[in-house]
Amino acid sequence: MKLRTLDLVFLAGALLVAAAMVLAPGWIVDAPLPMASGGMAMAWTQKIFYFHVPAAWCTFLSVFVCAAGSVLHLAKRSRGGDALAVAAAELVVVFGICTLVTGPLWARKEWGVWWVWKDVRLVTTLILWITFIAYLFVRRYGGPGAERLASGLALFGAVNVPIVYISVFFWRTQHPKATVVAGGLDPKMRAAFWLSFAAFTVLYLLLLGVRIRLERARHRLDELHVAADEAGLLDP
Amino acid sequence: MKPFLAVLLLLLGSVPALAQVPGGAPAAAANGEWKDADLAAMGEGGYQSTTLVTAAYSFIWVMVLVFVASVWLRSRRLHQDLAELEARIARGQTEG
Amino acid sequence: MSFFRAAFTIAGKDLRVELRGREVVVAMAFFSALVLLLFAFAFIREGKAAPDAAAGILWITIALSGTLGLSRAFDRERESDTIAALLLAPIDRGAIYLGKLVGIIAFMALTLAVATPLVALLFDVPLFLHPGPLILLLALGTLGFSAVGSLFAGTLVRNRARHVLLGILVYPIIVPVLIAGARGTQALLLVEGADFDAVWLWAKILALFDVAFVILALWVFEPLVASD
Numbered sequence: 001m002k003l004r005t006l007d008l009v010f011l012a013g014a015l016l017v018a019a020a021m022v023l024a025p026g027w028i029v030d031a032p033l034p035m036a037s038g039g040m041a042m043a044w045t046q047k048i049f050y051f052h053v054p055a056a057w058c059t060f061l062s063v064f065v066c067a068a069g070s071v072l073h074l075a076k077r078s079r080g081g082d083a084l085a086v087a088a089a090e091l092v093v094v095f096g097i098c099t100l101v102t103g104p105l106w107a108r109k110e111w112g113v114w115w116v117w118k119d120v121r122l123v124t125t126l127i128l129w130i131t132f133i134a135y136l137f138v139r140r141y142g143g144p145g146a147e148r149l150a151s152g153l154a155l156f157g158a159v160n161v162p163i164v165y166i167s168v169f170f171w172r173t174q175h176p177k178a179t180v181v182a183g184g185l186d187p188k189m190r191a192a193f194w195l196s197f198a199a200f201t202v203l204y205l206l207l208l209g210v211r212i213r214l215e216r217a218r219h220r221l222d223e224l225h226v227a228a229d230e231a232g233l234l235d236p
Numbered sequence: 237m238k239p240f241l242a243v244l245l246l247l248l249g250s251v252p253a254l255a256q257v258p259g260g261a262p263a264a265a266a267n268g269e270w271k272d273a274d275l276a277a278m279g280e281g282g283y284q285s286t287t288l289v290t291a292a293y294s295f296i297w298v299m300v301l302v303f304v305a306s307v308w309l310r311s312r313r314l315h316q317d318l319a320e321l322e323a324r325i326a327r328g329q330t331e332g
Numbered sequence: 333m334s335f336f337r338a339a340f341t342i343a344g345k346d347l348r349v350e351l352r353g354r355e356v357v358v359a360m361a362f363f364s365a366l367v368l369l370l371f372a373f374a375f376i377r378e379g380k381a382a383p384d385a386a387a388g389i390l391w392i393t394i395a396l397s398g399t400l401g402l403s404r405a406f407d408r409e410r411e412s413d414t415i416a417a418l419l420l421a422p423i424d425r426g427a428i429y430l431g432k433l434v435g436i437i438a439f440m441a442l443t444l445a446v447a448t449p450l451v452a453l454l455f456d457v458p459l460f461l462h463p464g465p466l467i468l469l470l471a472l473g474t475l476g477f478s479a480v481g482s483l484f485a486g487t488l489v490r491n492r493a494r495h496v497l498l499g500i501l502v503y504p505i506i507v508p509v510l511i512a513g514a515r516g517t518q519a520l521l522l523v524e525g526a527d528f529d530a531v532w533l534w535a536k537i538l539a540l541f542d543v544a545f546v547i548l549a550l551w552v553f554e555p556l557v558a559s560d
Contacts, residue, residue, distance in 0.1 A: 044285035048292045055296060074555040094303045102292040109285060123511070131504040138501060143492055149501065152487065152552050156480060156505040159544050163537070164508055207303060214311050221318055228321065233328045 013206045020199030024050070027192035045109040048102050050193055054200035055098040056125070060161065061204065062092040063128060066135075067158035070151035079219050082147050085154060087211035089135045091204060096129035124164045131157035335430075338423040342431025346405070347438060356404045357442045364397035364447040372454045386455040387517035391473065391510045393447055394440070398477050399499055401439050402485040406432075406494075415489045419557060429553040432486055433546075436478040444470055457521050465520055465531045472538035473513035479545040480505050487556040512537045 028050045033043075066088035072081025103122065104114040116122060131153065138150045228234050350356055371389045375382050409415040418428055448470070452459040459466060484501040488494035516534030519527045 045288045047289045051293060051296055074552065090303070094299050098296045098299050101295050105288045105292045109288060124508075127504060127507050134500045134504050138497060141493060142497060145487075145491065148556050149484070149487055149491075149497070152483065152556050153501055153505070155548060155552060156545070159548055160505065160508055160541075163540050163544060203300070207300070207307075210304070210307055214307055214314070217311070217314055221314060221321065224318075225321055228325050228328075233325045 010206060010209060013202050013209075017199050017203045017206065020195055020202070024192065024196045024199060027188070027195055031189040031192040032186050043109045045106050048106040050196045051200070052099060052102040052106060053193070054197045055095050055102060057197065058095040058200050058204040059092055059099050059125065059128070061201075062088045062095060062208075063132075063154075063158050063161060065208070066092060066132075066154045070154040073151050074148065074155075080216070082151070083212050083215035083219065084208075085151060086139065086215055087208050089132050089139075089150075089154060090211060091207055092132040093129065093136065094207075095204070096125065096132065099125055100129060120164065124161065127164075128157060128161065131160075335424050335427045338427035339430035339434065342418070342428060343434035343438075346432070346435030349408070350435075350439065356401050357439050359404060360397045360401040360439060360443040361446040363400050364393045364443055365450055367393045367396050368447065368450050368454055375455075381455040381457075384518055384521070386451055386457040386459070387521060388514045389455065390448065390451045390459075390517060391514040393451070394444065394470075394473065394513075395477060395503065395506060395510055397443050397447065398436075398440055398474075398481055399502065401443065402436060402478075402481045402502075403495055403498060405436060405439065406482075406485040406489050410489050415486075425554040425557065426550045429482065429486060429550060433478055433482045433549075436482050437474055440474045440478060441471075444474065459517075459521070462520055462526055465526070465528065465535070466517070468535055469513055469516045469520075469531065469538065472535060472542055473509055475542045476509040476538060476545055477502075477506055479542065479549050483549040483553055483556070486553065509538065509541050512541065 028047055031050075033046050066085045069081045069083070069085030069088060072078045073085055103125075107116070108114050135150050135153050135157070138153060139146050142149055368389065371385075371393070372381070375385050375389070406415075409418065419425070421428075448459060448466075451457070481498075481502050485494075485498055488497055488501075491497060512534045516531050516538070519530035519534065
């Protein structure tokens with residue numbers, strides 16, 4: 001198999017992720033623990049934050065990538081847009097379950113419970129995750145026209161996100177604020193966090209690319225099949 | 237596509253295994269700093285902090301590996317379908 | 333035909349058909365009464381209802397009976413493939429959607445007129461102490477639900493798996509609306525007196541969802557129902 005430029009880009013990305021993943025655990029372990037509100041250092045489970053937050057970021061990024069693909073698909077009938085949308089939807093499910101599982105593992109130590117139903121962020125992430133499970137379900141079992149139905153679902157799912165986030169201001173949340181990331185962190189923490197963040201983002205883009213290529217290959221095979229059939233080249 | 241996926245799978249598989257080794261090269265240097273905080277935290281609650289962190293970290297890797305493996309399997313099936321289509325075209329041409 | 337005239341005509345047609353048979357509304361109302369009874373059996377302990385369950389139960393009943401009504405109302409368009417004729421008509425597709433939406437809202441309003449007093453009765457809550465805010469919340473919530481529901485029910489008319497898919501498509505999207513509606517209603521039912529600030533807040537959030545859903549649905553309906 002001939003290596004094309006795209007393959008090289010993929011390979012470089014994979015190496016980058018690998019390098020980051022070798023470095024990150026050291027940096028993460030090295031970073032000091034922040035102070036909890038009580039003045040004591042937070043439990044060591046705080047380290048989960050270094051992959052919980054990037055996983056959540058990838059989940060929400062993927063939701064909007066999927067929505068963008070769906071818009072292209074619906075407005076321009078673009079099959080490429082549809083490939084982007086499916087790839088992103090599957091990754092919402094993958095990174096979403098990572099977010100939903102790592103979060104409670106942290107909360108167990110910090111809050112004493114696995115899950116808090118009152119918290120808007122937890123609930124939004126769960127709803128979003130279920131929406132994208134439904135997306136994959138509809139595509140799988142929806143019959144003809146399922147792609148477009150699924151695209152509609154993705155758009156509504158994406159629209160829900162900002163509205164629910166606006167309502168966060170009214171709905172008291174127990175979840176740490178995003179400002180924890182923006183500033184006030186120890187430099188070592190910040191370095192470890194952004195390294196992990198970058199690694200997750202590159203990993204996300206890699207997986208997205210791989211999945212898009214698979215979908216495009218499937219489209220080409222479909223087209224080939226139809227073309228061969230129309231040309232009467234197939235055996236009966 | 238396939239050889240590339242194999243490389244990616246191998247990379248993804250080996251890296252966490254390397255990184256997981258407690259006190260592996262990068263972690264060893266920092267050992268002294270986090271131990272104390274950790275010991276204090278371990279006392280409360282039924283679950284050890286390290287267990288929770290390890291569980292969270294491994295879970296992410298397992299999920300990513302499952303995804304890559306599923307893409308790999310699907311791409312293999314696609315290649316089979318392609319071969320089948322080619323065979324049908326070849327048969328159709330000899331018959332017609 | 334102008335956009336709103338067309339929508340109005342379609343809604344009028346749906347309501348006239350319904351007035352003749354009353355099939356959808358009767359089915360919805362009866363179904364919602366059954367659901368409420370089921371909830372009553374499930375949640376009443378020692379003769380008393382769980383104090384904050386009523387609001388949630390009301391909103392879940394709206395969602396369940398609404399789905400039933402959507403299925404039935406759109407199946408009607410399927411029976412003699414009238415939806416195909418509707419889609420061929422030289423009117424804006426958005427107008428078709430809007431007409432259907434108005435019809436569904438009317439059905440749901442009638443159902444709610446039965447279901448809401450029943451909730452007050454079965455769960456012994458003072459729902460009608462403040463009728464104005466309650467109606468506001470219910471109206472906004474119904475609009476949000478129907479906006480999403482009519483879009484997907486309309487798109488699914490020609491799909492064989494439509495009864496399964498409708499719930500799967502609509503419920504995940506509608507959960508935030510149900511939460512907002514139930515929270516608002518709960519704020520009305522507080523033992524220490526209604527918290528109108530909270531009610532107003534949830535009403536505003538519901539209105540936000542409504543605007544977003546209706547605009548998005550008006551845009552998406554056209555590409556979703558377009559046949560290849």
